[in-house]
Amino acid sequence: MISIQNIVKQYAGHRALSDVSMDIKKGQVFGLLGPNGAGKTSLIRILNLITAPDGGSITFDGEPLTRRHIERIGYMPEERGLYKKMEIGEQVLYLAQLKGIERREALRRAKMWFDKLEIQAWWHKKIEDLSKGMQQKAQFVATVLHEPELLILDEPFSGFDPVNADIIKNEILELNRKGTTIIFSTHRMESVEELCDSIALLNLSRKILDGGVKQIKNSYRNGTYMLEYEGSADWDLTLAPFEVLSTDTLEETNRMKLKMKPGKPQNEALQFVLPKASIRHFEEVVPTMNEIFISTVNKQVVS
Amino acid sequence: MNKILLIIQREYLxxxxxxxxxxxxxxxxxLFIGMIALVGFIALKSKDLEDEKKVQVIDESGLYKNQLRDTKVITFVYTDANYEQAKTTFIKEGYNSLLHIPAGAGAIELLSEKKxxxxxxxxxxxxxxxxxxARxxxxxxxxxxxxxxxxxxIEIKAKQIKDGEEQDAQTYTAYAIGLLSxxxxxxxxxxxxxQVMRGVIEEKVSRIIEVVISSVKPMQLMLGKIIGVGLVGLTQFILWIVMSVVLSGGAAMIMEKKAMDTVPQLEQVQRMAGNKEELKQLKKLQQPDGAAAEIMKSIENIPVTYTICCFLFYFLFGYFIYSALFAAVGSAVDNETETxxxxxxxxxxxxxxFMLSQSFIxxxxxxxxxxxxxxxxxTSPIAMMMRIPFGVPWWQLAASMILLVLGFVFTAWAAARIYRVGILMYGKKASYKELIKWFMYKD
Structure with missing residues (x-):
């Protein structure tokens, strides 16, 4: 759907993006991850044609991205904002009309969304009289009212309380099921990990990693497991098929982090422990995106 | 184009x-009428509003005795008292000042309690x-x-020759119209x-700007805002003009009615008086009406449509050119105090x-x-409106208008280059150097 090639963005004094390329496929939930200042917002502004890149190109469905496409994109910036003195209903209609929707059609859709999010009673209220959560919902409606094919959400869950964050998350996933492509941008990597099909990691203006979430995680698996058991741990480990990385004691149980020796399947670890202790829990330790990010950054620094 | 209309509509409504x-x-x-009325009232009644002052006069020369005429605010009271003695007593006796006229060549002195x-x-x-x-x-x-x-x-009647015909020059009316416009x-x-600047700052502070310019170009948003606010100004003007016409029409009707009422009375008085001297005085009484009629006539002689059209042109384009600058300023700051x-x-x-126009132009x-x-x-919006009531050659008017439109196009272009960068900059204190840098950015 979107293909980004060799994008460069230079600001006076610093480089925001250097030679960034990535592909976002139709129907994907794509995570654009990285710490603050990595270049995420710069890239998103370029995707929304708010700023232009100094080099590189972007295609939308195979055509070079132009202003014709912006009506097919919905964008919720990190810094949310609406006109304080304007009624929210009117405001949502105005923003939809700016995206090229007829007023009457916009009104129909807005009524539907307001019902769905249970804010219909607030239609005539001004933004300054609404709670933060209510404002965020109105902002979300304004973002999706023109039924964009591509939804770009910058830090979508910041500012929401857990209940409302969940409501919005479900709405986003439903839109995705209906075919909308989603780009999440966030520095809180754990918050979108389970939502994304695909991610790209940005750090210091460069893309350092991208691909499917599963593939990335698989490539970072290293045979580490967490074992939780009852009983003593005074085992003779000379014959064990694993090395113990760490142990600690909980209230009723003990826990052990272990790493399989090369070529040994994890079942051998269970066979080894089974006669010695009663097993409560056995689980592979998959690195979190955060850990992957940190280890990738470190690798970059070393090399 | 459609989007600009939407923006104009929102800004306007x-x-x-x-x-x-x-x-x-x-x-x-x-308020305006009230203010003019108040100023007029004070000017008329200023003598009544002043304190009355009593001045004690010691005339040692004897030349001015009973020769000084009292005015509305100053009363002269003569005394033969000794100057040195009067010096100490005049305040106690209720006088504001003591006027001492010495016998010889000495200077006349005015002693007062206060300055x-x-x-x-x-x-x-x-x-x-x-x-x-007199003496x-x-x-x-x-x-x-x-x-x-x-x-x-001696009074002169100023006339000007226009198309070979003599005309009253109406210098004072031209003066008034120039000053007012x-x-x-x-x-x-x-x-x-x-107002434009505040609107830009509001959009920036409330952070809606990024949502809006993901739909429209910054230039469109800026122009939409400028035109929308301009239309608000125009609406206000038209309403003011309509209201002042209605108000002054009403006032004129009341005055006319009063005049009608007084005419029969006058005739009656005339018949009763039948005296030439009194008739003259009565005619004098009627004089102010004559002056008012003359003013009305001179206003009628001014090319009203021409003046109003010029006014609207210079108002609109003057506003356009300055509001573009104000918009650029609004985009460069985070709040109003920084402007x-x-x-x-x-x-x-x-x-x-403006200052030069009042004194010189x-x-x-x-x-x-x-x-x-x-x-x-x-400078032309104000300067030209000062000149128009006195008559401006058409080629000067045309040149000034064309330059103003070109000036606006250039200013709007330059302002938009600063605006498009400024509206996305937060927490950065803008300096002139910074603004030039923004101006130079590629799209």
Whole structure:
């Protein structure tokens, strides 16, 4: 759907993006991850044609991205904002009309969304009289009212309380099921990990990693497991098929982090422990995106 | 294009619907009339409002005894008391000042409890001069009656030749119209320009800007805002014009009715009086009406449509050019307090032209400085409106208008280059150097 090639963005004094390329496929939930200042917002502004890149190109469905496409994109910036003195209903209609929707059609859709999010009673209220959560919902409606094919959400869950964050998350996933492509941008990597099909990691203006979430995680698996058991741990480990990385004691149980020796399947670890202790829990330790990010950054620094 | 219309519509409606707009629109004409009435009243009654002053006079020369005429505010009371003694007592006796006229060549002195006002000194001086003058004339054997007849004031009728025909020049009407339209444009440039700036800051502070410019170009948003606010100003003007026409029409009707009422009374008095002398006085009484009629006539003689069209043109484009600058300022700052350093250079040409227009342009509408000021886009809206009532060659008007439009196009382009970068910059204190850098950015 979107293909980004060799994008460069230079600001006076610093480089925001250097030679960034990535592909976002139709129907994907794509995570654009990285710490603050990595270049995420710069890239998103370029995707929304708010700023232009100094080099590189972007295609939308195979055509070079132009202003014709912006009506097919919905964008919720990190810094949310609406006109304080304007009624929210009117405001949502105005923003939809700016995206090229007829007023009457916009009104129909807005009524539907307001019902769905249970804010219909607030239609005539001004933004300054609404709670933060209510404002965020109105902002979300304004973002999706023109039924964009591509939804770009910058830090979508910041500012929401857990209940409302969940409501919005479900709405986003439903839109995705209906075919909308989603780009999440966030520095809180754990918050979108389970939502994304695909991610790209940005750090210091460069893309350092991208691909499917599963593939990335698989490539970072290293045979580490967490074992939780009852009983003593005074085992003779000379014959064990694993090395113990760490142990600690909980209230009723003990826990052990272990790493399989090369070529040994994890079942051998269970066979080894089974006669010695009663097993409560056995689980592979998959690195979190955060850990992957940190280890990738470190690798970059070393090399 | 459609989107610009949407933006204009929002900017316009959101302002026109505000209570403050409605209140201001309907209140200002009344305030204005009230203010003029108050100033007029004070000017008329100023003598009554002044304190009365009593001046004790010691005339050792004996030349001014009973010669000083009392005025409305100053009463002279003569005394033969000793000067040194009077010095200590005049305040206690309730006098404000003590006027001492020495016998010899010494200076005449005015002693007061407080600092005497300039007008008191002037009045005393002129009373003394009059007395001295009358005394010397009498001494020289000149009849004061003959002198008064010889000192008749002469009035000239200013006429101008237009298309070979003589016309009343109506210099004073031109003066008034020039001053009024200059003042209005001056106020509007500042008021509506600031409104545009506030609107930009509001969009930036409330962070809606990023949502909006993901749908429209920054240039479209800026122009939409400028035009929308401009239309608000225009609406306000048209309402004011309509209201003042209605109000003055009403006032004229009341005055006419009063005049009608007084006519039969006058005739009655005339019949009863039948005396030539009294008739003359009555005619004098009617005179103010004659003056009013003359003013009305001279207003009718002014090309009203032409003047109003020029006014609207210079108002609109003057506003466009300045509001583009104000928009650029608004985009460069995070809140209104930071605007100071940028506003001064923008408002300087307006204030400069306005001050100059009151003192210089209005008195020398065809001097080369006035012509130049009415050509330069930043100063022409005020300067040209000062000149128009006195008559401006068509080619100068055309050149000034074309330059103003070109000036606007250039200013809007330059302002938009700063605006598009500025609106996305947060927490960065903008300097002039920074603004130039923004201006240079590629799209």
């Amino acid at each position: 959101s302002r026109v619907k505000k209570k403050s707009f409605i209140v201001l629109t309907f209140l200002v004409p009344f 005497p006002s300039a007008s008191t000194i002037e009045t005393v001086e002129s009373s003394l001069s009059h007395a001295a003058e 010397r004339l009498a001494a020289a054997g000149i009849d004061t009656g003959v002198l008064a007849a010889a000192q008749k004031r 200059g003042l209005l444009i001056y106020m509007c440039l500042l008021i509506y320009g600031t 100071q350093q940028f506003i001064l250079p923008i408002t300087l040409p307006i204030i400069f032209t 209005i008195n020398n509408p065809d001097s080369s400085l006035s012509v130049w000021l009415s050509m330069i886009p930043l």
